[in-house]
Amino acid sequence: MPKALILGGGLAGMAAALQLRKAGFNVELWEARSKLGGRAGSFVDQATGHTVDYCQHVGMGCCTHLISFLEETKTLSAWRRHSTLHFYGPQGNHVPLKASAILPAPLHLQKLLLGWPGLTLKQRLEVATAVHKLIRLKPTQELDCQSALEFLVQARQSPGTMERFWATIMVSALGESLENVALGPMRKVIVEGFLASRSAYEVLIPEQPLRTLFGEKAANDLRERGIEIQTNRSARRLLFEEGRCVGAMASSADMVSQADVVVVAMPWFHLHSLVNSETPQSVKKVFEFAGELKASPITGVHLWWDRSWLDQPHAAIVGRLPQWVFRSPWLDEEPDSLTWEKCAGKSHHYQVVISASRELPRDSNKLVDTVVDELHELFPASREAKLLRSRVVTDPHSVFSVTPQSVQHRPKVDALLKSNRLALAGDWTVTGWPATMEGAIRSGNFAAHACCELLDVAPPALPADLSYSWLARRLIRHSFG
16 A cells, blocks of 8 residues: 655644555654643643643534544544533623524524623624524635625624624634634634524543643544554655655754655645745745735633632633633643642632634733732632632744635645645634634545545545534525525
8 A cells, every 4th residue: 555654743744644545545644742732731730740731622423534533443432522611701701602492493592582681782783683683694615715804894883892792702713813804714703603503612631741641542543444644744845756746854863754745734834845946936935925924923821720720611701811721631630740849728710712813811820829819809709719820821823813814825735635635634724613623624635535535545434413403504505495
């Protein structure tokens, strides 16, 4: 069988490796870090000895490729599915939202509109009008080039509705501020993430560190399947013969690996490292163009307390600086680190997520003070807890910015395949999804299938998308005429 070399061990590279191996390829995967998982990873806090995720990652019920990947790598059981979303208004009022037990989609989430905290009756009617207009939009590439904000202005959404409803959802789901978001991704989130299918809105939250799930358990599953994984190995340059990519050279020890097809599954902001004087112009052009994608930062504020103060596993906050709060269930225990014995009692870890965090204070202590003050206002029980330790982690390249201009910088996974035998994978490629775990895994699956077609190998079946409800199909079919 043919050999595939995959450069990059993030979710896109892991998904591509799994699909190619299932198709019978000999697969070799290079990862520059010591663990697989890419940006979906964890770090060990030296003061506590705790393994903590860089930033909280969640999936949704509509993420069928992600769920399938977790099932195949035997890690799905470590993700808890939540059918109730816990929203908190600007004044701390708790509004649990759950789908109706009897109404079909999209009516199943009527409580999402009726119970959304901080909105007046007039603003709820505004939201309903805009959602109806979104459903009537046919999903085309042109929507990715239009501004979501301009659409909402034309739909007569008031500033309060923009701030408390649309901005809250878009920043959390897309990692970008509302004024920068394209219309296509917004429709994707609202229609396919909430309205079209009954279980699409449900949230999957990991109950073990991402490093354990992806870097260890999923990686071991790939190894057991016969995939050769080389960690601490980064690609220095691609090898070409008559324009075709025939392998890669590693940055250390001049290690060379040849293959029938190469999949570049590196982040878009690292593609430039593979460009040199021997790179074909077609490859150089695509890499340089993709490298112009803008990034949006996400900040995780890690807080350790001497007691638990949030009864729910998560909190989605409307109209405040903290956008999400998550508990880390695997850290609600006595720590083992000797350095942690200075802090009496149990340690309870919470992570506050702030997306599109460009304007945050550079002083970490000041940011922590601001976040803690807001948590005290929202959650009275937190006032009785003692903050033991804090740490701020910001990834400036956490996601690419889903602006109307981004679509022209996202190549197809097979853009270089026929001419250069080079496939592309990453959430930054054309997947039909924004920068998410689902988008990354879809790109790997699509890249693997494209390689199979090129070499005339039967590809494995891909997961199906969630089916629209009968009512959603009727509404959308009627809207499209």
